[in-house]
Amino acid sequence: MTPLQKRRNSTMRQGKRRASIRLKLPTLVECPNCHKPTRSHSACHYCGFYKGLKVTR
Numbered sequence: 162m163t164p165l166q167k168r169r170n171s172t173m174r175q176g177k178r179r180a181s182i183r184l185k186l187p188t189l190v191e192c193p194n195c196h197k198p199t200r201s202h203s204a205c206h207y208c209g210f211y212k213g214l215k216v217t218r
Contacts (some may be wrong), residue, residue, distance in 0.1 A: 170178075189198040194210040204211040 188201050190201045191197070192199045192205040192208065192210065193213070195205060195208040197205065197207045199205045199207070204216040209216055
């Protein structure tokens with residue numbers, strides 16, 4: 162059996178808990194080859210380069 166709470170959580174406490182559960186925007190950096198925004202630590206979706214090398218997808 163799962164444990165049951167003894168008291169109801171207030172809406173303020175509920176809001177504090179839910180405030181940390183949110184979507185975050187991905188960190189974008191400029192591609193050194195084509196200068197378009199791409200996600201960091203991944204190959205560019207436009208030109209396919211990663212750390213100066215062509216990567217096949």
